[in-house]
Amino acid sequence: MRYIPHTEADVRTMLDRIGADSVEDLFQSIPEKLQLRRPLDITAAATEQEVLAELRALAEENASSHTHGWFLGGGAYAHFAPSAVDAIVSRSEFYTSYTPYQPEISQGTLQTIFEWQTMISSLTGLDVSNASLYDGASAAAEAVLMALRVTRRKRVVVAETLHPHYREVVRTYLDGLDTEIATLPRSASGQTEVLAEAVDDTTACVVVQQPNFFGCIEDLESAAAAAHARGALLIVVVTEALSLALLRSPGEAGADIVCGEAQSFGVPLGFGGPHLGFLAARDKHVRQIPGRIAGQTVDSAGRRGFVLTLSTREQHIRRERATSNICTNQGLCLLMATVYLSLLGRVGLRRLAELNLARAETLKSALRAQGLALPFSAPTFNEFTVRVPDSGEAALERALGAGMVGGLDLRPFDAELGPAVLVCATEQSPTDRFETLATCLAGGAA
Amino acid sequence: MTAPNDNANATRGISYEEPLSFERSRPGRVGYSLPELNAEERAALAAIPSDLLREELADLPELSEVDVIRHFTRLSTWNTSVDHGLYPLGSCTMKYNPKINEVVARLPGFAAAHPMQPAGLAQGLLRLCYMLERQLAEISGMDRVTLQPAAGAQGELAGIMMIRAYHEQRGEGRTKVLIPDSAHGTNPASAALNGYSVVPIPSGDDGILHPEAVEAAMADDVAALMLTNPNTLGFFESHMVRIAEIVHSKGGLVYGDGANLNAILGVARPGDLGIDVMHFNLHKTFSTPHGGGGPGAGPVGVVNQLAPYLPVPVVAKVAGPEGERFALDYEFPHSIGRLHANFGNVGMMVRAFAYIRSLGPDGLRRCAEMAVLNANYLQARLRDIFSVPYEGAVMHECVFSDKSLEATGVTTLDVAKRLIDYGYHPPTIYFPLIVHGALMIEPTESESLEGLDRFVETLLTISREAQEDPELLRGAPHNTRLRRLDETQAARRPILRWQAPSD
Incomplete structure (x- = not known):
């Protein structure tokens, strides 16, 4: 095992110094009947190359802002990290x-x-x-x-x-x-x-x-x-x-x-x-x-x-x-x-926040242009609620069909609101897809 | 010890000075690249009324990317780390953090996945979580596992909450938790957060818990016994099964703090010892990095009896028309609820999964064996230098008292600080509380024989210095960029943020 340096000669030297006959002897304080007398039933060790391939395959089963147009926030935000x-x-x-x-x-x-x-x-x-x-x-x-x-x-x-x-x-x-x-x-x-x-x-x-x-x-x-x-x-x-x-x-x-x-x-x-x-x-x-x-x-x-x-x-x-x-x-x-924060600094962080606000407002315009209503009158930052004609689930399904994760269906969180989606725009949101997203949320095919 | 790369020289070298980032700031420097707003976008900024906007961001610096990289690179050189060398903090299991773990955790399919994305778009992650839960269950002998708690202490909190929910469900208003005097501070703090009062249980003269002591304290109003096995003195609690019987016979449950699980991987399983609930520390046992103080991850294993109380959501495997799928199950009416905004520290789960896959059953057992061998070897070699407060075969760590230092006037703290001069991170000191001037050493399996020998030689040297020149130790460390820091002044007149100098 490459993370453990002991050679068999090392082990022998150490046991001699301790005064033990075997490594097993070191576990004598664990009553015999409590010791596990079989190997753990987990998959046998894989090589580094195999582990990497296995994990890559698991990683590829997940969507992310690298694979989809991303408009989902709701407490976690797809920002760019330098x-x-x-x-x-x-x-x-x-x-x-x-x-x-x-x-x-x-x-x-x-x-x-x-x-x-x-x-x-x-x-x-x-x-x-x-x-x-x-x-x-x-x-x-x-x-x-x-x-x-x-x-x-x-x-x-x-x-x-x-x-x-x-x-x-x-x-x-x-x-x-x-x-x-x-x-x-x-x-x-x-x-x-x-x-x-x-x-x-x-x-x-x-x-x-x-x-x-x-x-x-x-x-x-x-x-x-x-x-x-x-x-x-x-x-x-x-x-x-x-x-x-x-x-x-x-x-x-x-x-x-x-x-x-x-x-x-x-x-x-x-x-x-x-x-x-x-x-x-x-x-x-x-x-x-x-x-x-x-x-x-x-x-x-x-x-x-x-x-x-x-x-x-x-x-x-x-x-x-x-x-x-x-x-x-x-x-x-x-x-x-x-x-x-040291990279963005006092000027950059403000500019980035303005960019997020501007993107969200631009997206709002695109949604309104498709006849979608924004149910709340309060000002917003980079995320806002939009009402959809049928259901949040159906609207997001249409967006997914066009390669976008279009937001968060609000139905599980607020039953009284009616069909609505929480949409987020950050500096990473694709501006060239705003109209397509609006079309999908409004009920049309992309 | 005369080689040119002699250990005594380990901390000698170039030492960089570096101010606070704010002090490096120059108006007009930028460390970012952002697009300019177009006219339409600029107009959109009026969407927020100006009275809701802030003035300016005062205390953020203006730095170039070069400035920022140099700043933090210089700061990094002031840390010592596992990748520098032996970091024998007892009960922290500072084992090597494999590099493949860092690579896989950064794969975009893991690192850029969003917690609110539909389960159908996160099948790889849910599958990984599902498999890790089962691996941890097998390793620990527990029936079910939740990965949600973000660190060991949150795992304890979750575990004690499940115990409380179990008793409440049975209509029992139990009010106390028994905790041995050798326990980590998080144990009583977690019990108190659940409204329980804490009853300390004394350890025996041999450093372990005895059935009589538990029997004397166990009563119908006791919800649980919390214990760490192996305990913080490095001993296996060999009366564990009898103790669990006593607790169970009075209707109580047994909580196992898994901080020291590394010592028994593949050798014994908490679930086979009578433990009903336990937490794992992925950042100890399963090699995820300690990160300068987290993030960790504190999954919790439970017996079937407690499964209804697991935090939600639970990862479930469901059979569907297209084969097996993974889903998030919220239908746990007796659940203690949610402990984390999402599913816990998933990035740590990815690393731990890679580790378990890399080691397999034999490798995990080998960790325990070599960790225990290393600790016993250190105890055997160091017992001539330091006093052993409790005799017995140790598991993953060994603890010494400051008794042999008494005549010199040198304290455990002085020894710890002098170790720094020789390039070592000191062991845990003054813990467990029941050992006077405790020096608690956990070498882990990562350390080689010659590495341990160097450490022993260093402690021998320090012990000699303590006799011959105690002032040398009291003034240590001497080789670091800063000398001993005044912690009293820091607490008495707290300065907790930088203030811009007034013009």
Whole structure:
């Protein structure tokens, strides 16, 4: 086996030193009757060449933005990643190291985390960020748990326009705790109605998504006002992180915690993971933040360096009283995003966001030209809801027939909406196929 | 130890300085290539009212592609990694990360597939997930496996949620979880997230759990016992079956933390030991890279009794007119629900699948055998230098205390920092908590005999230095770009982001 260096002579030498007769003897502490006395029933080892061929065949069975015109978003976005991102991520100094427990030999990882924290604080308009969480959905759940700790309250108010998978994950995380979840309805405009009476003195937080699951841009100021009037926190969840480059920052609009999914920043779609959960908050709540945080300090010679800090929040110190059970997070995805944001920079990221908006608006025009209606009046970013004449399923089937993954059928997610599709346009969406997509969604053959 | 590439020189070389990216920024530099908007597109930007738009993006740098590549390449040189050499972090299983895994995970059919695309357009991925679930079930002896949890700790959370759902379904309001004092911190934290209170169980003088201790704590209000086998002292819990019987007899379930599964691959299976739920760490046992702190993946295996509670969706094989197809099954009315926005860290699953295919049954068993051989060899050679707090044949890792250092005034931390000077990542230190000044060493199967010998020689040298020149250790590391960092100051006056200098 090429990953294991031992020769039979090595094994003999080592056994002699240990004082054992055979390798088998080393397993004597496992009672005989508990030992597996047969080979595992899995396929025999394959050569590197065979494994590669087998995996290539499996890979070719899947559609992707490389094989189809792509208009599907819904929480994961087909953005272009510059080649430099993978060049850096492929450096094994980064990908074969672990959590930077020993700062003197982990400064590369630690400085990257510090740069990420700076960037995400700036993008969200908040003071501090952590070093990532698993994904946007668990980040939303962790943000809610954080709000419960900060306010010592037990009621959570969640917008119906929060990504349905995220709502499910929040529910899963809260299930074992003594809490209540209430929902905020969607208005006719596609936005969330934050009714003053929905928030009471027992409410820990109000959770809204920006832009929301249907693509609509929410009125965060009203949500913040309604939450703050009763001492609750406003949590803003972002699934399309690129929107942060264009829209007024949630922090500026009054959010107390901003969290979500940063996959858009150079992280591959990868059939849904690994992606990159993020969470940012205000300074006053820093000791309730879940997960790792890097901080600046000095070495014994007074030079600037970075360490993991405020670790008394964490499970390895605080055990059952920790702010979260998270240990391993999404370090390498954080590196991808930090490299990506360094390349795009303050000007490029804004330009890319504008390009996405422009593409989506151009696509809207193409759809309207085919007589399709957009049911919601609220402004949108790079994703929006379009009504289709028959059913979302049939419309998308027609698009697939023309070589396109045309969007997401909304029927499983919102029964009251009628036949509708969530359509997304990014910089990678083929503009020369907009009219064809419109024709397909409108009921015609391509 | 006189060769020109002597190990003591391992960290000597060119050391690059590099500021923060923000400090390298120059207005007007670009690291991207984007098309210009045409007039029509520019007009479309008015679709969002200006009061909803942000001012400017302050703290993002302006850099060329060259700047960015040099910046992160220089940063990378400040890390040590498995590809540099021995990285003996106990309980982390820092084994070699095969390069083919990285190649296959990047195939567009995996890397560019979208989680919401119809199952019919993702048959290869679903097939892979289905096969990996079955491989892990066979390896562990569990009946069913979910791949969804994104890391070991989320796997623990999922496992304890399933245990809770099981008890609730039976109308039992159990409130406690038993956890040995040698457990990882994630265990009690995961139990607490489920609303359970934690009852610590003391390990015996021989470093393992004894049936009497479990019997004394086991009661009708205990939902589960969580344990790690082999445990964090490196010992196999040989009373496992009796302990599981005690827990089961009072209606409780047994959770197995699979962090140390590498030691028993193909030798013994958690499912045969009485464990009802366990998690795997694909980033430990199955060679997926640790990535500087993730992403990992924490699949969970369960016995049939707990299968109704698995997180949704579940990958299902269905027979159809065109042969077998793979689908996502949401029809689990008793499911604990969803833990991830999608299906978990699929990229890690692809890598783990490639690893299992590369090793096969014999290769997996060989991993366990050589990992255990390496740990026993280290224990045999190091016991003259460091104190062994618990005697016994170890499995995948060996733990030492700081007792032999006491007279010198040198601490475990000092030894760890001095190891850095010799080019090693230190072992896990001060864990498990029940060992004073613990030094927890897991060499894994990736290390060769001569590699281990060099490591032992280095520790011998350090031990001698501790006697002769303790200050040398207290001031270590000396060869790194930065010296010991002030963690107290970092926590006392937190600086958690860069601030632009005010003009």
